[in-house]
Amino acid sequence: MAGQLTRSRRLETQQQEQSRARWTMSLTKILAALMVDQVHRGNKHNNLFNKKAWKYICDEFYNKTGLKWDKEQLKNRYSVLRRQYTIVKSILDQSDFSWDEVTGSITANDEIWAEYIKKHPDAETVKSGGCPIFKELCTIFSETATNGKHEYLAASEGEHTSITPCPEPLNTLREESSSESQDDEDANDPQTVQPTTPTAISTRKRGRKGIDDAIADAIFEMASASKMRAAAIEQQIARFSMADCIRDLDSMQGVDQRLYFAALDLFNKPNAREIFLSLKKDKRLTWLRGKCAVATN
Secondary structure, rough: OHHHHHHHHHHHHHHHHHOOOOOHHHHEEEEEEEEHHHHHOOOOOOOOOHHHHHHHHHHHHHHHOOOOOOOHHHHHHHHHHHHHHHHHHHHHHOOOEEEEOOOEEOOOHHHHHHHHHHOOOOOHHHHHHHOOOHHHHHHHOOOOEEEOOOOHHHOOOOOOOOOOOHHHHHHHHHHHHHHHHHHHHHHHHHOOOOOOOOOHHHHHHHHHHHHHHHHHHHHOOOOOHHHHHHHHHHHHHHHOOOOHHHHHHOOOOOOHHHHHHHHHOOOOOHHHHHHHHHHHHHHHHHHHHHHHHHHOO
């Protein structure tokens, strides 16, 4: 009877722990990796995961963690991550802040942080904890992440994000358009008016057509470069993705829970993922133990 009560209390305690959904960084990284995998598989449309994606995410999250949290609990975490992404993106849009890919921290001097937090109190937690999974969040929420000073496009990580042409040529186009407007204003100035002859009109039209052709060529080249970059990113994703590392890690023998979660933190680094997946399977466990032991020390 006492044994049954003990088991009943233990089961009740486990259910309460699961219902509270206490998130750690390791658990968050597992969820983020699963979401990134579903984005790559095309199961996210109009910024929403479909039913197939959520079923896969829930099932795999349980398989990897042993925590049978339901879809609503994972969706709640998704909403928290989206809010975190918005906060971090707004911070990094400011030229005084930069993101450290290795540590996940966001750096700026204390005065700038203090001034920013006065206006944006939500940034306080980001100042102390950073955002180690910002690249994954960029992929999940389909945003290009660069502001010139700190480039953290997922291309360097081997993750996929949407690619948009660099805005600098568009600035150039605006300058050309402004110059063209200035020429028209000068033409209307009585002091600078020139005789309007058919030859002059034809020359001006040819000049504008040349500019239009140059703009079209520049846009075409930008689109071609974007396609090539996207293809290179897809190739890199297929070789050294976080999802592949987790899949191979799950199939290994002799990996206890502590080493498992330490390995997930290690896989946040692109070069670590590449080394792990490139090693022969019989050498991976020894390498993981050595790297995780150094990181712990």
